[in-house]
Amino acid sequence: MAVNKNSTSYTITFAVILVVICGGWLAFLASSLKVQQTANVKNEKRQYILSAVGAYDIAALKGMGQSEVETIFNDAVTSKILDVNGNVIEGKAFDIDIVKEYKATIGQENIRKYPLFTYTKDGVSKYVIPMAGNGLWGPVWGFIAIDSDKNTIADVVFDHKSETPGLGAKITETSFTSLFTNSPKHIVTKDGIYKGVKVVKGGVKNPEHEINAIAGATITSKGVGKMLEGGFKPYALAWNLIKK
Amino acid sequence: MSEKRESLFSKKNMKLIKDPLNDSNPVSIQVLGICSALAITIMLENAFVMSMSVLFVLIAANVIVSALRNLIPDKIRIIAQLVIVATLVITVDQILKAYVYEVSKQLSVFVGLIITNCIIMGRLEAFALANKPGPAFMDAIGNAFGYTWILLVVGFVREVFGSGSVFGFKFIPDSWLIDNGGFYEHNGLMLLSPIALFLVATVIWVQRSVNRKLIEEN
Numbered sequence: 487m488a489v490n491k492n493s494t495s496y497t498i499t500f501a502v503i504l505v506v507i508c509g510g511w512l513a514f515l516a517s518s519l520k521v522q523q524t525a526n527v528k529n530e531k532r533q534y535i536l537s538a539v540g541a542y543d544i545a546a547l548k549g550m551g552q553s554e555v556e557t558i559f560n561d562a563v564t565s566k567i568l569d570v571n572g573n574v575i576e577g578k579a580f581d582i583d584i585v586k587e588y589k590a591t592i593g594q595e596n597i598r599k600y601p602l603f604t605y606t607k608d609g610v611s612k613y614v615i616p617m618a619g620n621g622l623w624g625p626v627w628g629f630i631a632i633d634s635d636k637n638t639i640a641d642v643v644f645d646h647k648s649e650t651p652g653l654g655a656k657i658t659e660t661s662f663t664s665l666f667t668n669s670p671k672h673i674v675t676k677d678g679i680y681k682g683v684k685v686v687k688g689g690v691k692n693p694e695h696e697i698n699a700i701a702g703a704t705i706t707s708k709g710v711g712k713m714l715e716g717g718f719k720p721y722a723l724a725w726n727l728i729k730k
Numbered sequence: 731m732s733e734k735r736e737s738l739f740s741k742k743n744m745k746l747i748k749d750p751l752n753d754s755n756p757v758s759i760q761v762l763g764i765c766s767a768l769a770i771t772i773m774l775e776n777a778f779v780m781s782m783s784v785l786f787v788l789i790a791a792n793v794i795v796s797a798l799r800n801l802i803p804d805k806i807r808i809i810a811q812l813v814i815v816a817t818l819v820i821t822v823d824q825i826l827k828a829y830v831y832e833v834s835k836q837l838s839v840f841v842g843l844i845i846t847n848c849i850i851m852g853r854l855e856a857f858a859l860a861n862k863p864g865p866a867f868m869d870a871i872g873n874a875f876g877y878t879w880i881l882l883v884v885g886f887v888r889e890v891f892g893s894g895s896v897f898g899f900k901f902i903p904d905s906w907l908i909d910n911g912g913f914y915e916h917n918g919l920m921l922l923s924p925i926a927l928f929l930v931a932t933v934i935w936v937q938r939s940v941n942r943k944l945i946e947e948n
Contacts, residue, residue: 491801491803491804492803492804492805496803497803497805497806500801500802500803500806500810501806501809501810504810504813504814505813508813508814508816508817511817511821512817512820512821512824515820515821515824515825516824519824519825519827519828522828522829523824523827523828523831526827526828526831527831530831548832650921651772651773651776651836651921652772652892652893652916652918652920652921653918653921702918
């Protein structure tokens with residue numbers, strides 16, 4: 487063969503061709519799967535919101551087709567965006583990626599957008615508040631459903647990017663989420679003082695506003711706690727539960 | 731290489747599959763790919779999907795590199811292999827995200843880390859660069875399954891003793907748990923990475939007790 491495999495020009499040519507082929511393939515793949523991947527993320531969000539308000543079991547939702555979930559969601563859920571003072575602002579709440587939104591506005595809560603979803607069935611409304619915070623290894627986020635009294639937590643759904651399975655990852659399991667529902671938890675006290683919900687270690691003293699941390703997953707629990715402690719405030723303001 | 735065309739399933743080629751399962755197992759004998767064996771064996775399901783991803787990447791990489799073995803310049807062969815492996819890994823990652831979203835969430839970063847799996851680079855260097863695509867294909871299958879069975883064993887033990895259930899099937903009844911007034915508590919150590927080292931070491935010990943020719947002299 488005439489080509490000298492050890493020559494510099496051959497090496498460079500080979501490298502360029504290889505990279506162009508690989509890069510081209512990946513670009514093609516990424517763009518052709520993009521639609522499906524975005525649909526998966528949106529579908530998951532709808533599932534979380536519908537399961538948080540107790541409309542459907544999460545397992546049932548996972549068994550449904552994406553279009554079915556979308557139809558149910560669009561029929562029953564409306565949304566709006568609040569600012570930090572609880573005033574309604576323009577925009578599409580569903581398109582807000584809550585993790586990105588929280589991350590982009592750390593320390594600038596005044597420009598943060600707070601989405602609010604309202605699920606209405608038979609004239610009774612429940613509310614879903616998405617929230618995000620930091621776990622041990624990455625972001626944690628959740629959808630907190632509030633009863634029609636706008637103060638009692640109806641149910642919660644948490645998720646995380648990369649918490650330790652069996653420890654921090656337990657925030658997604660009923661052993662943790664049931665702590666929010668087995669006795670009523672409130673955002674605001676009877677006297678109209680904002681409390682949020684705290685995650686505490688070593689025993690709950692105020693069962694209306696506190697839940698126990700997960701043993702062995704202190705940092706993840708703290709992350710969830712931090713997110714829950716302040717996260718309800720704009721909503722409490724919007725609902726006139728506390729004074730502006 | 732003999733001039734005569736060899737069958738893909740010749741005795742020699744079958745040996746390429748069998749050896750890595752036992753005598754030259756990539757994990758227990760060559761001690762490669764340990765990092766992922768530590769990281770993703772907490773749950774059997776993750777270990778399984780990870781194994782299948784490695785199987786795909788290893789087969790494709792071995793065959794592609796073997797097919798290109800006369801074209802890849804020596805000087806940049808490692809980089810060229812890395813580019814090919816990285817492309818395949820991203821392909822797997824994207825496909826998982828699009829079609830098995832739930833699983834891809836569980837595996838999160840670990841799919842990306844297949845790139846750093848020493849078994850893949852090891853096989854490319856040691857085998858694919860010097861052999862035809864047919865045998866390279868067999869070699870990839872052998873090594874991927876050699877990796878798979880260890881991962882599944884470790885994953886099984888860790889999930890049973892760490893979480894009490896496998897694929898939703900409960901091995902430890904809830905009523906045994908101390909929380910429910912029983913006597914049993916899940917072993918937290920099983921959920922942490924170091925336990926995988928002990929388990930891999932146990933596998934190595936058992937394997938060498940059974941297969942005594944693996945024991946080094948002196």
